[in-house]
Amino acid sequence: MAKALVFIDNPGAALKKSSLELLTIARSLGEAVVALNGELHDDVVAALGAQGASALYRPSATDLDDFLIAPKAAYLAAAVEASGAGTVLLENTADGKEIAARLGVKLNAGVITDVVGVDADGTAHKSVLAGSYTTTAKARTSIAVLTVKPNSVDVVAPAAASTPETVTIDVPADATANAARVTGRTEKAASGRPELTEARIVVAGGRGVDGDFGPLEELADALGGALGASRAATDAGWIGHDYQVGQTGKTVSPQLYISAGISGAIQQKAGMQTSKVIVAINKDAESPIFEIADFGIVGDLFKVVPQATDEIKKRKG
Amino acid sequence: MKIVVLVKHVPDAQFDRHLTGPGNTVDRDESILSELDEYALEAALQLSEARGGAKAGNEVIALSMGPAGAVNAVKKSLQIGASSGAHLSDDALAGSDAAATSLALAAAIRHLGADSPVDLVVTGMASTDGETSLVPAQLAERLGLPQVTFASSLEVNGEHVVARRDGDAHADTVEATLPALVSVTDQINEPRYPNFKGILAAKKKKITALTLADIGVDAAQVGAAGSLTAVETAEARPPRTAGTIITDEGDAGIKLVEFLAAQKLL
Numbered sequence: 001m002a003k004a005l006v007f008i009d010n011p012g013a014a015l016k017k018s019s020l021e022l023l024t025i026a027r028s029l030g031e032a033v034v035a036l037n038g039e040l041h042d043d044v045v046a047a048l049g050a051q052g053a054s055a056l057y058r059p060s061a062t063d064l065d066d067f068l069i070a071p072k073a074a075y076l077a078a079a080v081e082a083s084g085a086g087t088v089l090l091e092n093t094a095d096g097k098e099i100a101a102r103l104g105v106k107l108n109a110g111v112i113t114d115v116v117g118v119d120a121d122g123t124a125h126k127s128v129l130a131g132s133y134t135t136t137a138k139a140r141t142s143i144a145v146l147t148v149k150p151n152s153v154d155v156v157a158p159a160a161a162s163t164p165e166t167v168t169i170d171v172p173a174d175a176t177a178n179a180a181r182v183t184g185r186t187e188k189a190a191s192g193r194p195e196l197t198e199a200r201i202v203v204a205g206g207r208g209v210d211g212d213f214g215p216l217e218e219l220a221d222a223l224g225g226a227l228g229a230s231r232a233a234t235d236a237g238w239i240g241h242d243y244q245v246g247q248t249g250k251t252v253s254p255q256l257y258i259s260a261g262i263s264g265a266i267q268q269k270a271g272m273q274t275s276k277v278i279v280a281i282n283k284d285a286e287s288p289i290f291e292i293a294d295f296g297i298v299g300d301l302f303k304v305v306p307q308a309t310d311e312i313k314k315r316k317g
Numbered sequence: 318m319k320i321v322v323l324v325k326h327v328p329d330a331q332f333d334r335h336l337t338g339p340g341n342t343v344d345r346d347e348s349i350l351s352e353l354d355e356y357a358l359e360a361a362l363q364l365s366e367a368r369g370g371a372k373a374g375n376e377v378i379a380l381s382m383g384p385a386g387a388v389n390a391v392k393k394s395l396q397i398g399a400s401s402g403a404h405l406s407d408d409a410l411a412g413s414d415a416a417a418t419s420l421a422l423a424a425a426i427r428h429l430g431a432d433s434p435v436d437l438v439v440t441g442m443a444s445t446d447g448e449t450s451l452v453p454a455q456l457a458e459r460l461g462l463p464q465v466t467f468a469s470s471l472e473v474n475g476e477h478v479v480a481r482r483d484g485d486a487h488a489d490t491v492e493a494t495l496p497a498l499v500s501v502t503d504q505i506n507e508p509r510y511p512n513f514k515g516i517l518a519a520k521k522k523k524i525t526a527l528t529l530a531d532i533g534v535d536a537a538q539v540g541a542a543g544s545l546t547a548v549e550t551a552e553a554r555p556p557r558t559a560g561t562i563i564t565d566e567g568d569a570g571i572k573l574v575e576f577l578a579a580q581k582l583l
Contacts, residue, residue, distance in 0.1 A: 068482070068491050069454060069464055093485065094450065094467055101454035102464075104416055110545035111415060113449040127554065129334045129446065135341060135551045140544070180463040180478075180497070184490030195485070201582070223583075241469075241483065241504055247330065247445065248353065248503045256582045266330055273557060277580055279573065285564070292557040295576045299565025307570025312583065315574065 002030030005085035006053075007076055009095065010038035010065070015047045018198065020155040022089045022148060023051040025118050027158060029087050033057070034164065035079035037064050037072060045164070052158035054165065055083060061171040067179040069095065073102035074175035080107060080143065082169055087122060092147040100145045110139030114251075115148045130247065130270035150198040151253070188242070194226045196243065201225030201256045202275070204245055206268070207232040208261020208282060208301055213239055215305040216260055222312040228252065228272075230262045246271035260301040264289025281305065318368055318473075319376045320361045320437045321426055324394050326387035327351040327446040334446070340412040340541050341551040343446050345383070350390040353441030355397070355508035360471055360501045361439045362398045362509075371400050378403060378429060382410060382422055388524065395519035396511035402524040403429060409529055412541035415447070419455035421539050424532040426460060437478075438498040442467055453500040463493035469504040 004026035008019050026032035033055040034048055040058065048056060057079040064071045076099060080088055088103065090096040097113050104111035117125035122144055127134045139145070196202065203220040205213055206229065213227065220227045228250075229243040245252055247270040257275035262268055264280070264287055272278070273292055280293035281301045290296040297304055326348045328334045335344040358379065365375040379394030381387045382405040391402035405425045413421065426438060438460070443450040457464035465471075468480035468491075478497050482489045483504070511519075529536055537543055561576075563569060577583050 068489075069466070070457070073458070095484065097450050098454040098464070098466060101415065101451040102458040104451070104545065105419070105455050105458040108545065111449075111451055112546055113451065123549070128448070128551075129336070129343070130330065130448075131554060132334060133336050133551050133553055135336070135548050137546055137548045139546050178461055178463050180465045180491045180493035182489045183492045186488045188485075188487055242485065247448075248442070256577070256580075270330065274554075277582065278557070279576070281569075281573075285562075290562055291559050293562070294560035295573065296560070296562035297565055297569045297573060298562065299569050303567075304565055304570045304573065307568075308573045309570075311571050311574040312577075315578070315583065 002087070003033055003083055003085040004029040004031070004087040004089060005033050005035055005080055005083050007088065007090045007099065008034055008036045009072065011036065011044050013041050014043055017155065018091055018150045020051060021150065021153050022091070023053065024153050024156050025148060026087070026089055027052055028120060029118065029122070033083050033085060035076055035169070037075065048164050050157055050161045052160070052162050054162055056164040056166045057083065057169050058166065059171045060168055061175070063176070064171070066182055067176050068182060069098045070102060070179040071171065071175040073099045073106060075169060075171045076103050077106040078172060079169045082167065086143055088143065088145045090145070090147045092149045096147050100147050104145050107143050108141060109143035109145050110141045111145040112137050112139065113147045115146045116152045118146060118148070127274060131274040149253070191227070193220060194224070196226045196228055196245070197250050197252055199226035199252070199254055202228045202245070202252050202254045203258045203260070204228030204230065204262060204272070205233055205260050206230035206262030209233060209238065211236070211238045215302060215309070219258070219305050219309045222309045222316070230268045259289055260305055262289055263287045264292065318364060318436050319378070319433060320364060320439060321378045321380050321429055321435050322354070322358050322361045322394065322399065323422065323438070323440045324354045324358065324379045324381045324390045325351045325444050326381060326383050326390035327444055330445050336551040341548040342412050345386060348386060348389070350393040351441060351445045353443060353445055353503060356501050356503050356505055357439045357441045358394055358397055358399060359506045359508040360499070361437070363506065364437070364473055376400050380405070380422070380425060380429065382406070382418065382425065384411070391524055392519060393511070395522045395524070396516045397509060398515060401522055403527055404524055405527040405532065407529045409536035409540045412544060413539050414544035414546045415449055415451035415455060416545040417539040417543040419452050419459055420543070421529070421532070421534055422452070423456055423459035424534045425527055426456070428527065428532045434496065436495045437473070438462065440498070440500045442500050442502045453498060457498040460498065462496055462498045464498055465491050465493050466500040468499055468501045471499060471501060471505060
């Protein structure tokens with residue numbers, strides 16, 4: 001049976017939803033195995049078993065996080081060779097894509113990024129040119145490396161759990177040679193809101209918020225959504241660059257995207273136009289955002305947004 | 318210091334972009350220097366200038382791979398301030414994926430370093446057409462260089478490279494020694510525009526035309542034939558159409574919630 005290997009980097013105390021999604025895809029392709037880096041908690045082992053993983057690979061080295069990308073790719077290449085996997089699945093993050101990139105060179109394997117669906121025959125679905133085309137692509141090599149976006153599949157658990165066999169993979173001795181070293185790390189404060197790229201609902205603000213994201217934060221919290229911003233708002237320093245949605249920020253595809261005070265220039269549209277439902281609030285009736293909005297309000301966001309927040313709170317009681 | 322900056326000629330994202338032909342490749346008719354590469358060029362120029370610029374023997378070479386038109390990305394880079402250019406062009410390169418592209422670019426960079434070694438390769442964080450971000454990491458792997466990617470700040474002190482890399486959960490300080498490969502984000506600097514003097518000076522700067530034979534790469538290793546992935550189908554997404562647009566008459570917030578409730582989004 002074909003094997004699909006899922007790379008999970010530092011799961012912490014519990015598996016993330018995106019990891020469960022990768023495991024679901026792996027099982028749809030054959031036997032699911034996992035290569036993990038970082039500490040391993042009992043709850044994670046149990047969750048991997050519940051997801052039907054048959055093998056769990058761990059690196060012989062514990063210092064892979066002290067270097068950027070390269071040694072993780074070397075470890076993963078060794079794990080893929082040990083497992084005989086034909087497909088490797090990673091998260092579609094900056095790190096995930098770069099580990100995939102180097103793995104592709106090491107294994108002479110085709111790499112496909114930004115994947116939103118994988119067929120049983122390995123055909124990957126993705127959208128390109130800022131969401132203006134949907135394409136199918138396939139690796140022409142015996143091993144395929146795919147980085148998959150969050151929310152691409154519904155998590156399904158198999159009927160029978162497994163007890164994954166743990167295997168230690170020797171990380172090649174030269175894996176850290178010529179690798180850039182991470183010499184300092186500042187953890188970012190957690191917002192308590194869902195991760196922007198994984199959120200079901202995103203509330204985003206632009207130039208029109210004029211430095212005050214307060215009303216949008218309240219709306220995001222009333223809806224249980226994430227907060228986002230246009231490049232104009234992050235460039236103005238009103239909110240961190242991490243919140244930027246757009247061509248040079250994050251690409252999001254939520255069920256609902258509420259855009260407030262954003263004109264909808266191409267740079268912004270590139271990051272959100274595959275959202276299922278788009279709501280736009282803008283003072284300027286000529287804003288291009290209204291061309292792609294399912295529901296548009298020409299009005300003052302400082303009046304409309306708080307009114308909507310109050311109404312949602314009232315309805316949710 | 319000898320710096321190679323990778324510059325790509327990409328379709329202007331301000332206009333509609335299309336996939337075309339049997340390989341579903343990007344139509345490059347209306348193309349410009351990729352906006353994200355301007356940050357890479359600016360970072361390279363600042364490093365060169367801090368060391369006395371061209372007069373002190375510093376070199377910033379703009380390298381582009383692509384069809385005939387891609388030379389315009391090199392020319393633009395020379396106008397902005399690069400000291401020389403190189404244009405790798407060969408019919409066999411058409412349809413190259415990231416793996417084939419990085420193979421050809423690695424060979425071109427080795428070629429440019431044949432007379433005197435390249436200290437630094439600088440790229441943007443992604444191309445604005447393919448947007449995969451695979452090529453910088455693949456180049457580092459192929460060239461055996463330390464990879465310092467997604468840098469939002471960059472310092473080079475002697476042989477020592479220090480950069481800041483912003484991740485989702487944490488910001489890292491990353492260090493490496495030269496020679497190295499760096500990719501930079503759009504947070505790193507404010508790229509300059511070409512001025513009149515720069516435009517005139519560019520006409521005297523040298524652009525080296527390179528073919529696959531020059532860099533010692535076999536045609537079968539690149540292009541659609543040498544690519545490790547194939548785009549099998551491409552379908553234009555139907556354009557989004559505008560829905561209901563209302564003007565606030567004092568109750569738009571309520572109407573918005575009614576819309577969300579009707580869409581089962583509450």
